């Protein structure tokens with residue numbers, strides 16, 4: 001298929017207030033296109049009628065699906081119904097409404113958790129559906145696999161150019177720093193910062209510290225999304241990562257060093273480790289000509305600075321809770 005041109009297009013970013021959606025909106029500022037967004041208070045994306053009506057009225061020409069029920073290992077484990085139901089409804093409604101409204105280009109965002117818990121490393125795209133999932137996030141994973149399959153099904157049955165990208169663990173400005181529902185990297189920033197300013201001797205982290213994860217800055221992801229929108233038109237989903245992973249223990253040391261916390265790190269083994277390792281193969285995406293630019297340490301420094309600025313803003317406006325607290 002021909003390369004896709006965003007120029008002059010009405011581009012709907014679903015989930016524009018989230019970490020990924022807001023990064024995509026920032027990145028689209030470099031394109032000559034019109035960005036459309038919806039507030040959740042106006043349209044709950046789980047509501048089929050509301051979604052269809054909005055599409056019929058606003059007529060987007062292309063769509064990026066960054067809306068989802070998202071959370072770290074604990075939230076995924078505690079709220080399986082929300083992670084399955086919300087995500088299936090959001091993606092099914094948006095993909096079906098896009099087809100009805102004749103949207104021909106759509107990018108669906110999944111997650112590296114779609115792959116089997118013990119997939120061979122680095123995990124290639126063809127590892128999908130080759131083995132059992134990690135139990136802490138199988139509900140979310142099944143919803144995300146459904147999203148990939150929906151995009152493929154509309155391509156096969158209706159010839160739609162609907163593509164899917166599978167990001168690795170993400171972080172950056174706009175992340176969720178609530179300790180119960182967040183992912184590990186923002187949690188470690190907040191824990192190290194709290195321990196530092198409280199003069200604590202230690203900070204506690206979950207699990208054994210031995211699991212390995214791959215981390216990508218959200219601005220790199222946003223770049224990859226636009227790159228794929230413009231250049232990619234195949235049925236197979238595309239992994240988006242750095243190709244490099246790190247243990248949670250090493251990550252905790254790195255975050256503590258950036259934040260300036262010099263106490264000890266204590267492991268709470270009652271919390272789950274989850275998948276032992278999920279390093280994705282980046283061969284497909286890098287073969288297409290894309291690569292990330294933000295090194296992990298630089299990205300953590302920038303994210304910590306963003307966190308401090310948010311905290312300062314809250315202090316100045318006398319907010320009862322930080323704006324980044326989503327508990």
Ligand SMILES: NC(=O)C1=CN([C@@H]2O[C@H](COP(=O)(O)OP(=O)(O)OC[C@H]3O[C@@H](n4cnc5c(N)ncnc54)[C@H](OP(=O)(O)O)[C@@H]3O)[C@@H](O)[C@H]2O)C=CC1
Pocket residue numbers: 014015016017018019020021039040043044045046065066067068069070086090109110111112166167168169170171174175176183
């Ligand atoms: N964060 C990560 O590490 C990773 C994320 N991803 C994927 O990237 C995408 C975005 O994630 P991320 O930005 O981190 O998540 P966020 O939680 O930051 O953002 C999710 C967005 O979806 C919106 N949303 C959720 N439910 C509804 C609903 N029912 N109706 C309307 N809007 C809704 C939220 O709206 P509101 O702001 O109003 O709450 C929010 O804007 C997801 O598809 C996720 O699976 C993939 C891999 C890793």
Ligand SMILES: C[C@H]1O[C@H](OP(=O)(O)OP(=O)(O)OC[C@H]2O[C@@H](n3cnc4c(=O)[nH]c(N)nc43)[C@H](O)[C@@H]2O)[C@@H](O)[C@@H](O)C1=O
Pocket residue numbers: 071072073074076111112113137140141168169170181182183184185187188204205206207211213248271272273274275
């Ligand atoms: C993106 C991805 O994110 C999730 O999968 P995950 O990678 O397992 O998620 P996580 O970031 O929460 O944890 C990574 C590792 O870090 C350890 N860990 C230590 N200390 C803290 C801590 O304080 N908080 C958290 N959250 N984890 C901690 C934790 O025990 C685990 O070993 C799923 O939502 C999945 O569906 C998904 O898509």
